Amino acid sequence: MVVVGWVNNTSSLLNTQTPSSLKILNHRTKHPPTPPIFISTNPSHINPNTLQTLFTSCNHSCHRFPNTTPDGHVEPVDVTKLKKAVLHSSVVVSVFAKTENEWYNRMVPLNALSGEMVGFGRAVCDGALTASIYDVMVIPSLQGRGIGRMILQRIIRLLTNKGIYDIAALCSDQEMDFFKACGFGDDMLGSTTMMYTRNGNDMVISAGRKLLMVPPLRKL
Structure with missing residues (x-):
């Protein structure tokens, strides 16, 4: 009462x-409480069509210059290319949760089959020296509850366990605060990422900022 x-x-x-x-x-x-979640690093748990739906829900695109509708929504990601991207990613992290109306149901264990995909992130690396993080996202209804940080922390842990500390995150201005809060910052060497893009028949070189996680200097 x-x-x-x-x-x-x-x-x-x-x-x-x-x-x-x-x-x-x-x-x-x-700050509503975070619902029970299931975090998976198994690529087989990812359904490309479900992942495409997540991209759409988050209004996120793999393209740096995606086509947008008049109301600001980006075009859907090609499922075939999305499937290939996941297949060739070195690390994938997907998060599953039950919808808010189903939280009361404790009889069915939460896993990739019983839950809904609500978050995702991936990284591409050479297996030894460098890695780049892409497509970290959480559905809008669950943003601000620490799920994105969990995804990023899991990716970093898997990469650093392989001895990889040169980790970059290509992000937009809107995402920079999030990555900075998770330990990323400007490259101490002052390097700049040069991105190759195509605009019609012209080749354009544009400069972007690259955020690097650099390990502390070791005393010799």
């Missing part, structure tokens, strides 16, 4: 709460 009253009578409680209690109340309102 206390919980129901707290939910339905928030306005009356606001008049009696102390400022510190209000901060806690607002924090709980803005």
Whole structure:
């Protein structure tokens, strides 16, 4: 009964709460709890069509200059190319969760078959020296709950376990704050990524910023 009253009578409680209690109340309102999730690094758990749906839900494209609709949505990712991209990725991390209406159902264990794909990320590397991270995303309804950080941490852990510390993340301006919060920053050597793109029949070279995770210097 206390919980129901707290939910339905928030306005009356606001008049009696102390400022510190209000901060806690607002924090709980803005940051819902993270639902139970299942994290997989098995490529066989990824259905290309489901992954395409996730790309669409996140309005994310593999293309640097995708075609967009008048309302700002990017064109769907080609399923055949997406399948090849996953197949040739060195690391893939996918996250599954039950929809909000199904959280109460504890009878069925959460796994890649019983859950819905809600997050994804991948990395391409040479297996020894360098790696690049791409396509880290979480469905909008679950963003801001730490799932994206979990995906990135899992990718980094798998790469560093192979002895790879030169890890780059090609990201947009909107994604930079997220990567910086996860330990990425400007390359200490000041290097710049040069991207090759095609625009019609013209060849254009454009400069982009490359974020590198660099290990601390070792004392000799």
